[in-house]
Amino acid sequence: MKAPxxxxxxxxxARAKSPGVKxxxxxxxxxxxxxxxxxxxxxxxxxxxxxxxxxxxFWIGAPGEESFSVPLxxxxxxxQGLDYDYLHLHYRSSPIMTVFGMDPMDxxxxxxxxxxxxxxxxxxxxxxxSKREWNVVPVSSTIETQYATSIGTAIAQRRxxxxxxxxxxxxxxxxxxxxxxxxxxxxSRPGSELPILIIVTNNxxxxxxxxxxxxxxxxxxxxxKAFGIRTQTIRGHDVEESYFAIKEAMEYVRKxxxxxxxxxxxxxxxxxxxxxxxxxxxEEEDCLATFESKLEAAGILTxxxxxxxxxxYNAQMLExxxxxxxxxxxxxxxxxxxxxxxxxxxxx
Amino acid sequence: xxxxxxxxxxxxxxGETHLGVQDIFGEDVGPPLGGVFxxxxxxxxxxxxPLDERGIIGAAIGLxxxxxxxxxxxxxxxxxxxxxxxLKLAGMQSWSSNGDWHLPMTVMTPVGSGIRGSIYHSHSFxxxxxxxxxxxxxxxxxxxxxxxxxxxxxxxxxxxxxxxxKALMRVRGQEPIxxxxxxxxxxxxxxxxxxxxxLGDRSKWSARWPKDLTDYTVELGQGKVVREGExxxxxxxxxxxxxxxxxSDRLKEEGISVEVIDMRTLWPYDWNLISQSIRKTQRVxxxxxxxxxTNFGEHLIRRTVEDEELYYLLQARPRLLAGAxxxxxxxxxxxxxxxxxxxxxxxxALRGIVSERA
Numbered sequence: 001m002k003a004p005x006x007x008x009x010x011x012x013x014a015r016a017k018s019p020g021v022k023x024x025x026x027x028x029x030x031x032x033x034x035x036x037x038x039x040x041x042x043x044x045x046x047x048x049x050x051x052x053x054x055x056x057x058f059w060i061g062a063p064g065e066e067s068f069s070v071p072l073x074x075x076x077x078x079x080q081g082l083d084y085d086y087l088h089l090h091y092r093s094s095p096i097m098t099v100f101g102m103d104p105m106d107x108x109x110x111x112x113x114x115x116x117x118x119x120x121x122x123x124x125x126x127x128x129x130s131k132r133e134w135n136v137v138p139v140s141s142t143i144e145t146q147y148a149t150s151i152g153t154a155i156a157q158r159r160x161x162x163x164x165x166x167x168x169x170x171x172x173x174x175x176x177x178x179x180x181x182x183x184x185x186x187x188s189r190p191g192s193e194l195p196i197l198i199i200v201t202n203n204x205x206x207x208x209x210x211x212x213x214x215x216x217x218x219x220x221x222x223x224x225k226a227f228g229i230r231t232q233t234i235r236g237h238d239v240e241e242s243y244f245a246i247k248e249a250m251e252y253v254r255k256x257x258x259x260x261x262x263x264x265x266x267x268x269x270x271x272x273x274x275x276x277x278x279x280x281x282x283e284e285e286d287c288l289a290t291f292e293s294k295l296e297a298a299g300i301l302t303x304x305x306x307x308x309x310x311x312x313y314n315a316q317m318l319e320x321x322x323x324x325x326x327x328x329x330x331x332x333x334x335x336x337x338x339x340x341x342x343x344x345x346x347x348x
Numbered sequence: 349x350x351x352x353x354x355x356x357x358x359x360x361x362x363g364e365t366h367l368g369v370q371d372i373f374g375e376d377v378g379p380p381l382g383g384v385f386x387x388x389x390x391x392x393x394x395x396x397x398p399l400d401e402r403g404i405i406g407a408a409i410g411l412x413x414x415x416x417x418x419x420x421x422x423x424x425x426x427x428x429x430x431x432x433x434x435l436k437l438a439g440m441q442s443w444s445s446n447g448d449w450h451l452p453m454t455v456m457t458p459v460g461s462g463i464r465g466s467i468y469h470s471h472s473f474x475x476x477x478x479x480x481x482x483x484x485x486x487x488x489x490x491x492x493x494x495x496x497x498x499x500x501x502x503x504x505x506x507x508x509x510x511x512x513x514k515a516l517m518r519v520r521g522q523e524p525i526x527x528x529x530x531x532x533x534x535x536x537x538x539x540x541x542x543x544x545x546x547l548g549d550r551s552k553w554s555a556r557w558p559k560d561l562t563d564y565t566v567e568l569g570q571g572k573v574v575r576e577g578e579x580x581x582x583x584x585x586x587x588x589x590x591x592x593x594x595x596s597d598r599l600k601e602e603g604i605s606v607e608v609i610d611m612r613t614l615w616p617y618d619w620n621l622i623s624q625s626i627r628k629t630q631r632v633x634x635x636x637x638x639x640x641x642t643n644f645g646e647h648l649i650r651r652t653v654e655d656e657e658l659y660y661l662l663q664a665r666p667r668l669l670a671g672a673x674x675x676x677x678x679x680x681x682x683x684x685x686x687x688x689x690x691x692x693x694x695x696x697a698l699r700g701i702v703s704e705r706a
Binding site for chain 1: 370398410413414442449617
């Protein structure tokens with residue numbers, strides 16, 4: 001039986017203290033980042049509600065990674081083709097898509113698997129995005145294959161030149177797979193280094209298994225050092241720390257055309273997925289709550305203003321979800337469409 | 349007359365100079381070796397990769413997503429099995445994105461027995477590969493088709509799997525490849541001197557490619573009747589295809605007329621050609637050397653018996669002659685011969701079908 005989800009903003013008991021807060025980023029950018037973090041969080045909470053109301057079969061998503069993913073998305077060179085950044089994303093990347101300008105309804109369409117789901121036509125789980133116009137390659141439920149496929153776009157970009165890079169993200173558990181090692185090996189071949197920003201968002205869990213029981217390495221990023229890859233381990237819970245680490249790494253990859261490995265600690269605020277209940281976790285740091293405390297302490301936004309932003313998105317996304325629920329499901333005759341490029345209907 | 353592997357090499361050269369192939373890569377694919385079967389010697393776009401099959405297939409997928417045409421080689425198909433989920437991933441890029449993305453990429457890998465390759469150099473891969481949707485899969489049985497099928501793969505906007513029958517790599521064809529040197533022993537020698545790397549130091553060697561190569565293409569999905577016959581149809585591909593043709597020739601001397609079809613493309617395959625032939629002969633034998641349980645030929649038998657018109661025309665049970673369902677191909681001559689179809693076993697199977705009375 002699905003547990004009811006409390007309406008309204010979820011609050012966390014876990015937030016970092018913020019005495020004497022001073023930001024380095026401009027207030028305008030900070031408020032933009034905050035707005036997108038709230039938007040992404042509210043979207044995910046709406047998707048969870050849709051799941052709990054039986055308007056979707058499965059939820060998996062990003063709450064707890066916004067403080068890293070939103071600053072990342074603000075620095076991506078968005079576009080189509082080799083001059084822009086290619087993104088090989090895992091399924092906790094909705095904040096990146098919301099910053100890019102994704103219509104939240106589209107994420108809901110994928111949750112509901114309607115015919116209008118632009119990412120998969122009703123074929124895939126929630127948060128399995130795909131958008132060629134933005135170089136977002138199809139997200140796979142496999143937790144590691146993106147580290148292997150990122151090699152290829154980076155080879156093409158190395159040859160092409162310019163400043164476009166390949167960005168790949170994944171979780172800590174997936175780094176046990178060989179594809180992560182493949183990415184390290186291939187991106188650091190002497191004389192053939194690749195322009196890849198390799199990201200590991202470390203939430204210290206693989207579904208129900210704690211990383212402390214499976215990984216002897218103190219830092220995942222240390223693995224990069226064996227290959228001569230520049231690395232950095234950061235508190236991904238912190239917006240500014242994330243922003244500046246990503247900035248430094250991206251500038252290096254864009255200019256030097258060599259890989260950079262960032263390991264960012266993050267939270268998993270609704271557990272692994274709907275398979276584990278998708279209920280709010282109070283034991284882990286809520287990066288949004290932490291950021292809002294700092295914004296309030298620094299006098300950039302008031303509590304009332306932040307509540308207003310959240311309420312605005314709550315209302316918008318409630319209304320969107322109600323419209324999505326009315327959309328038709330895919331026509332069963334379409335199951336063979338696109339098995340091959342441009343192909344419609346049964347082909348054999 | 350070019351050998352099958354020379355034909356592949358010339359097609360790849362045509363691909364890198366005319367069809368936009370940017371990367372031809374894999375283990376030992378680049379200089380100095382140019383492939384363990386020499387399929388990539390002398391190619392400008394060839395390079396050596398780490399010994400990492402998952403990295404090779406992953407890189408090919410990424411290149412395809414970036415719109416960069418590539419040919420990736422897995423050195424032996426025996427080593428492709430640890431990439432199965434990546435092959436599945438490649439096959440679903442168009443479908444799972446509802447047509448937003450497509451993936452032009454070609455993977456080639458040597459398959460099958462015939463070189464005394466023991467347990468890990470004799471596997472087949474057609475049964476497993478034809479179980480992965482979204483790919484187009486080919487296996488040539490002669491140099492001309494080897495050339496034309498490779499050109500077709502390099503033009504296709506989808507993932508294509510090119511299975512190279514390793515037993516036939518050094519076999520010369522009967523039909524000329526457009527643009528190859530004269531079909532004489534002098535011509536063969538000339539071609540070898542032009543495009544086969546010398547033994548020893550190759551650091552100063554470069555290939556001299558025939559200048560008149562063309563985009564001769566064997567369209568994907570088109571089979572070919574290589575022997576016309578009236579009493580039984582035998583459908584095959586790759587290493588066992590020439591054996592089927594030899595069986596047809598032998599049985600002709602006994603007064604048995606065997607029609608031989610080379611599928612050439614395993615998926616999507618030419619059912620129209622196959623079914624028309626069976627409609628005529630009313631008997632069919634499918635032959636390949638992959639293991640016999642959940643074999644691709646079993647699918648073809650299902651297709652045969654589910655076709656209402658064909659089923660009631662059949663004068664004998666449709667059969668499959670395939671490899672023994674054992675974990676590998678044993679190295680000793682008697683073991684290998686007993687593991688995969690041979691000329692004699694094909695002849696016996698065909699006699700049995702023809703002699704069966706409905």
